[in-house]
Amino acid sequence: MRIFGREPALVLNTLAGLLGLLVTFQVGGLTSEKAGWIVASVTAVLGAVAAAMTRPIAVQAFTAAVATIASAVAAFGYEAAPTYVAGINGAVLAILMFITRGQVTPVGGTKPDPQISA
Template sequence: MRILGREPAVIIGIISAVLSLIVTFGVGLTTDQAGAIVALITALFAAATAAMTRPIAPAAFTGVIAAAVALLAAYHFNVAPETVGSLNAVVLSVLVFLTRGQVSPAVVKAPVEPAGPSAV
């Protein structure tokens, strides 16, 4: 299945990022509220991505890590942005290393034409 010619996980990721960015403007929200909402958005969209991809584990694990980091930042756990970026890079690298052999692109099969009378 493709949406606008792209994999659904890509579209879900873009929507999640845009919504998270909008929330960070914090119009009418405290910093804690905005952080909690970003964590919720991250978790929900990660669950949607995991549901649409196979195997599920890499997307689910990445989503859990991203949501946990967002919650830690929301509740004033001092995590430097560089550390968050590095943590995400390490997690993604390890997941790619562990799962790449188990993941392959979907094979699209050509439609089969119905058998009809032959012109022999």
């Protein structure tokens, strides 16, 4: 299964990073606590969806768990500004996706591109 022609883990983690970017710019005048809850929740939910859509599940579940924990610690453990929470979340997601990208595949596998195999 693909989303917009891309692998689901890539799309969903990019979406989580972009939502974190919205929090960075404090769209809607978010407080630090609300921003922390939003970033951690979105990262957890989209990470769980991506894990369900990829194999092996463990790689994407680990990525989501680490990013969620990093966001939560930044938001609630250190009372960091929303910009720091979103920045940490984006950096963790980017690094982990770079490391784990080659280790996951969409649930249905990938189909050869007919233009390439010709």
